[in-house]
Amino acid sequence: MKKINRRKFLQKSLLASGVIASSKTLWNSPVYSQSLNRASGQTSKLSNLGSTLQVIRVSNDADTRMRVPRGFVVRQIARTGKPVVSHSDYLWHGAPDGSAIFATDDGGWIYTSNSELDKGRGGVGAIRFNRDGEIIDSYSILSGTSINCAGGSTPWGTWLSCEEHANGLVYECDPYGKEQAVSCPMLGAFTHEAAAVDPAHKHIYLTEDVPDGKLYRFTPDDYPDDGRAKLSTGTLEVALITGTNLNTSRAVSWRRVPHPVPQLNLTADGSITPPTRNQVPDAEKFNGGEGCWYFEGTVYFTTKGDNRVWALDTNKNTLEVLYDKNRDRAFTPAMNDVDNLTVSAGGDILVAEDGPEMRLVVFSPETTPYELVNVLGHRRSEITGPAFSPDGSRLYFSSQRGPTGSSRDGRTYEMTGPFFT
Numbered sequence: 001m002k003k004i005n006r007r008k009f010l011q012k013s014l015l016a017s018g019v020i021a022s023s024k025t026l027w028n029s030p031v032y033s034q035s036l037n038r039a040s041g042q043t044s045k046l047s048n049l050g051s052t053l054q055v056i057r058v059s060n061d062a063d064t065r066m067r068v069p070r071g072f073v074v075r076q077i078a079r080t081g082k083p084v085v086s087h088s089d090y091l092w093h094g095a096p097d098g099s100a101i102f103a104t105d106d107g108g109w110i111y112t113s114n115s116e117l118d119k120g121r122g123g124v125g126a127i128r129f130n131r132d133g134e135i136i137d138s139y140s141i142l143s144g145t146s147i148n149c150a151g152g153s154t155p156w157g158t159w160l161s162c163e164e165h166a167n168g169l170v171y172e173c174d175p176y177g178k179e180q181a182v183s184c185p186m187l188g189a190f191t192h193e194a195a196a197v198d199p200a201h202k203h204i205y206l207t208e209d210v211p212d213g214k215l216y217r218f219t220p221d222d223y224p225d226d227g228r229a230k231l232s233t234g235t236l237e238v239a240l241i242t243g244t245n246l247n248t249s250r251a252v253s254w255r256r257v258p259h260p261v262p263q264l265n266l267t268a269d270g271s272i273t274p275p276t277r278n279q280v281p282d283a284e285k286f287n288g289g290e291g292c293w294y295f296e297g298t299v300y301f302t303t304k305g306d307n308r309v310w311a312l313d314t315n316k317n318t319l320e321v322l323y324d325k326n327r328d329r330a331f332t333p334a335m336n337d338v339d340n341l342t343v344s345a346g347g348d349i350l351v352a353e354d355g356p357e358m359r360l361v362v363f364s365p366e367t368t369p370y371e372l373v374n375v376l377g378h379r380r381s382e383i384t385g386p387a388f389s390p391d392g393s394r395l396y397f398s399s400q401r402g403p404t405g406s407s408r409d410g411r412t413y414e415m416t417g418p419f420f421t
Contacts, residue, residue: 045346046362046419050370061411063403067374072417077127077135077396080410084127084138092138093117093125095407096398098150098194098340099385100159102175107131110175111396112141112159113385114148117407122148124161124173124181127412133394141173142181149209150340152195152292156224160184162192164209166275167263170195172231184231185261187218188276194292194340196299198314204231205299205312207289214283215239215301215312217254236260236276238283241319246327252317255280286310291341291352300349302338309338309351322349323363331369335361340386346420352397354382360397373397373415380405385412392420 049069058064059075066074078084078092093115102110108130115122124142129135142148142161148171149164159173161181167189173181187195193209202223206216220234237254257280262273273279287305294300299312300322307325312318321327325334337355344350348364350372360373360383373395375383381401388395395415402409 045364046344046348048370049372049419050362053371053374055376058413061413064378064399064411065376067371067376068415069372069417072415074413074415076411077414078138078412080402080408085135088138090125090139092410092412093123093140094121094410095400096125096410096412097148097384097400098162099387099396099398100151100153100175101387101389101396102153102157102159103390104128108136109390111387111412112173112175113398113412114151114161116147116149116164116400118146118165120144120146122146122163124148124159124171126175126177129389133389133414133416139177141175141177142171145169145171149192150194150291152197152204154197154224155199160195160204162195162206164191164193166191168192170206170231186232186234186236188216188236188257188260189262190214190276193289194301196292196294196301198294198299200297201314203314205292205294205301207286207292207301208277209288209290209304210277211287211305212285213287213289213303214277214280215286215289216257238280239319240280240282241284246321246324249313249318249320252312252319254317255283290339290354293342295343295347300341300343302341302351304338304354307334307336307338309335309341309349331363335363335369339382340384342386344388345392350386352383352386358383358399360386375399378403388419393417395419 052070053067054070055067061076080094081091095116097114097116099113111127113125122145126141128137147164148161151161161171170184170187171181191210193207196205204218208214217237220231222230224230236257240253242251259273286303288303290302290304292301297315301310309323311320311322337353338351339354340352342350348362351361353359356379358375358378359371362372363369378399381399384398384400386397398412402411
């Protein structure tokens with residue numbers, strides 16, 4: 001990870017007059033966004049868009065207005081309970097959540113979206129676009145699971161969908177829907193939130209959405225350099241942190257979780273082993289782990305319980321806090337209810353707020369925080385699943401519960417405009 005000068009970062013934030021938020025997807029393609037977007041010329045930072053916001057009406061959604069940068073347009077592309085395309089009988093799922101974009105061989109892309117419904121009603125849906133951005137198909141790639149919250153895309157072109165409940169598992173899904181999704185129990189049974197793959201060290205990092213959640217690291221025995229379904233064996237570990245000063249860079253060590261899936265392991269007296277999350281008592285506790293993203297040697301992740309954004313240097317195994325709402329009161333406005341997180345090809349950190357503001361907010365060591373998107377009139381919902389098209393010209397995201405606040409009113413949008421200059 002490039003050393004982040006937090007003092008300069010905060011000094012720049014004093015000049016901010018807005019916030020940004022955003023997404024969760026490795027610029028999500030079969031290869032990492034850095035490679036894809038550099039190949040297509042998208043190496044620059046996001047344009048400074050926060051000073052030109054205007055309110056617009058959303059195409060195909062008469063109920064919704066949004067505050068977006070001048071010159072941008074937004075259209076609704078999917079709505080819960082309705083077909084996305086006329087020739088498909090797949091109805092868009094309820095409570096759309098974590099998402100990713102995958103480039104296709106024909107120059108188009110696929111948008112995958114989790115469903116955070118419970119009682120086996122969750123899963124993952126997909127929308128396929130051609131090279132011109134026209135929707136050509138929609139279908140399910142995972143069904144019968146529960147509370148599929150976030151996840152992460154992989155360098156080998158699959159989507160890791162995470163169940164957010166006490167016995168939740170990770171499922172590896174084929175964005176094309178041609179291969180059946182497979183469960184990955186060795187990645188642990190716990191309240192999963194998000195996942196991020198470090199291809200340099202061949203690790204998968206996982207967050208846990210409970211008040212005393214852990215940060216996990218999985219090392220496959222057979223790293224999937226190509227193909228999929230090679231996550232059946234490996235080592236799951238949890239993070240231990242040295243020191244308590246949040247204003248310093250602290251050392252991270254890792255300890256093995258003896259039984260990642262406790263239901264499959266019995267003690268000598270026949271009882272079930274402790275839950276995954278309780279098997280290493282001195283593991284560091286994180287207050288509500290949320291979005292997780294790998295970028296150039298760093299894993300960035302958020303914790304919603306204390307409104308923090310963290311940066312884990314995967315080369316040095318050190319951890320620092322980039323943003324803490326209570327500490328960094330100079331941010332104007334402060335980021336609240338931090339949730340999904342992604343990093344653009346140019347290094348901009350985008351944070352989605354899971355709260356009444358319905359904002360997508362951007363910041364980086366070189367960019368003052370600003371609001372990129374604000375969905376108006378959806379205050380009982382939350383913004384979920386931000387993901388850029390491969391060329392960076394389109395941003396996808398959902399209002400999980402729409403203006404009514406119902407999981408049966410989820411709406412998914414496409415925002416188009418000059419994100420990069």
